[in-house]
Amino acid sequence: MDLNRDPKFVASQLLLATSLPDEQIFRELDAPSYTDIDYYRMACHIIFECQRCGNCCTTGDPIRLRQEDVALLARGLKIPLNKALKKFTIKDPQRAGVYNFKHILPCKFYDQSAKGCKIYQLRPWSCRIFPFLGIYGSEDRVVVNELCPGSVRTMKILKEAIEEVRPDANRYKSNNAYSAADVAAVRSAKLFIRETLKSI
Ligand code: SF4
Ligand code: SF4
Numbered sequence: 001m002d003l004n005r006d007p008k009f010v011a012s013q014l015l016l017a018t019s020l021p022d023e024q025i026f027r028e029l030d031a032p033s034y035t036d037i038d039y040y041r042m043a044c045h046i047i048f049e050c051q052r053c054g055n056c057c058t059t060g061d062p063i064r065l066r067q068e069d070v071a072l073l074a075r076g077l078k079i080p081l082n083k084a085l086k087k088f089t090i091k092d093p094q095r096a097g098v099y100n101f102k103h104i105l106p107c108k109f110y111d112q113s114a115k116g117c118k119i120y121q122l123r124p125w126s127c128r129i130f131p132f133l134g135i136y137g138s139e140d141r142v143v144v145n146e147l148c149p150g151s152v153r154t155m156k157i158l159k160e161a162i163e164e165v166r167p168d169a170n171r172y173k174s175n176n177a178y179s180a181a182d183v184a185a186v187r188s189a190k191l192f193i194r195e196t197l198k199s200i
Helices: 007-017 036-047 055-059 067-077 081-088 149-174 180-198
Strands: 089-091 099-101
Touching (some): 007 036, 036 180, 081 089
Antiparallel strands (some): 089 099
16 A cells, blocks of 8 residues: 555544644745645545545536636637536536536446446546535534445545544644644645645
8 A cells, every 4th residue: 555545543643733823834925825624635646546436427427617627628628718617518508607418327428338427537626526515714524425435435534534634733832832843744745645735
């Protein structure tokens, strides 16, 4: 196993990363700020192993698209943006400016025989953050998708790992006077967890 994906290591980094708020660690003006819940979502992604059951791509509807998602798809497929919009999307009836993939189940980009996505590098953000959906920057809880066996398993593994490593991590929560080394360790843990957003 990749040691960086070991659940106990990830859990210890998660507890460390959430022991101080981002605002206290990242002073750079352009640094994005994440909530504790965001870090839990990212930690889930690190541990997650897709079971390749296909439930998400065969039953997920609607699949939400941001403008950037359609633009990425158009660029990747080398077609004009308006053609991509017309061919693949419909306007969300409830949200202005939001698009969904046209209602087709399974998703037209799902490869039944390979049990995978035909446009993996071009897939939209909502597919990238599945199955740990939620709005980044909010305190909304991590949603476990019961249709996704991989997510249920991941949550169980992460919860158990957190309970195992919590006693070791408690010193960061109870110590009000963080040393420079502690702060550096918290920053490093946050950066480690954030790194996963680049690969999902
Ligand atoms: S775009 Fe790809 S990942 Fe997203 S639902 Fe379709 S097949 Fe699945
Ligand atoms: S439902 Fe979950 S485990 Fe199944 S293919 Fe989708 S992401 Fe993977």
